[in-house]
Amino acid sequence: MDKYKIETLGDNHISTSVQTPLRPDAFEKSDKEKIKNIQSYFSKIMEELGLDLTDDSLSGTPYRFAKMYVEELFYGLDPKNKPKISVFDNKYGYDKMLVEQNITINSSCEHHFLPITGKAHIGYIPKNKVVGLSKINRLVDYYAHRPQVQERLSLQILRDLQNTLETDDVIVVISAEHLCVSSRGIKDSNSFTTTIEYGGRFENERIKSDFLKLIGS
Numbered sequence: 001m002d003k004y005k006i007e008t009l010g011d012n013h014i015s016t017s018v019q020t021p022l023r024p025d026a027f028e029k030s031d032k033e034k035i036k037n038i039q040s041y042f043s044k045i046m047e048e049l050g051l052d053l054t055d056d057s058l059s060g061t062p063y064r065f066a067k068m069y070v071e072e073l074f075y076g077l078d079p080k081n082k083p084k085i086s087v088f089d090n091k092y093g094y095d096k097m098l099v100e101q102n103i104t105i106n107s108s109c110e111h112h113f114l115p116i117t118g119k120a121h122i123g124y125i126p127k128n129k130v131v132g133l134s135k136i137n138r139l140v141d142y143y144a145h146r147p148q149v150q151e152r153l154s155l156q157i158l159r160d161l162q163n164t165l166e167t168d169d170v171i172v173v174i175s176a177e178h179l180c181v182s183s184r185g186i187k188d189s190n191s192f193t194t195t196i197e198y199g200g201r202f203e204n205e206r207i208k209s210d211f212l213k214l215i216g217s
């Protein structure tokens with residue numbers, strides 16, 4: 001099958017190794033039901049920590065926590081929340097690099113469920129299609145709002161854009177701080193992590209280095 005013709009619904013268009021591991025019944029329950037259950041489980045965690053849930057500052061926390069998980073931090077797990085990415089014909093015949101820089105990354109590490117915060121820089125060289133600029137930011141936001149590892153986040157964005165734009169000529173750089181490294185464990189607050197994933201013409205050293213110069217790397 002032509003890889004560019006695959007439906008871009010959910011993760012179905014990207015190879016299994018790059019997909020977020022989900023249970024087959026991941027979306028059988030409604031968001032409301034998930035919030036109700038997580039609220040109850042999180043109350044138990046708080047109680048186990050010895051917290052008094054009758055305190056008026058703590059009593060609403062299990063609900064706030066559950067709502068935050070389902071609706072705010074992890075809405076990118078559910079394909080129904082995937083933004084519609086509008087693409088247009090490349091009428092102008094623009095065939096040089098387009099770079100979208102400093103895209104905010106707010107994600108969560110899947111090993112510790114702590115924040116990953118940073119920036120993504122994305123470049124592509126259009127063939128027949130161009131994309132609405134803000135849609136690149138929206139796509140990054142969607143894939144970031146899942147429990148993630150940075151390598152997989154980079155690849156999910158790359159593969160999606162390659163399919164949407166019908167070209168391999170895409171590059172994704174992410175630099176991010178992982179709170180699991182900076183605020184617990186080794187507690188190294190100076191280090192950050194950079195990933196770089198690309199395909200097509202970005203394999204060419206000169207083109208890749210033009211991109212890296214543009215983003216100031």
Ligand SMILES: Nc1nc2c(ncn2[C@@H]2O[C@H](COP(=O)(O)OP(=O)(O)OP(=O)(O)O)[C@@H](O)[C@H]2O)c(=O)[nH]1
Nearest residue numbers: 109110111112148149150151178180181184185186
């Ligand atoms: N490759 C990769 N590793 C990550 C990412 N986020 C967190 N990690 C690492 O995942 C690893 C989990 O290692 P474990 O040894 O199982 O967990 P841990 O005992 O909490 O490890 P420490 O953080 O070293 O205390 C840690 O080294 C984390 O730094 C990521 O995006 N990519």
Ligand SMILES: [Zn+2]
Nearest residue numbers: 109111112180
């Ligand atoms: Zn972590």
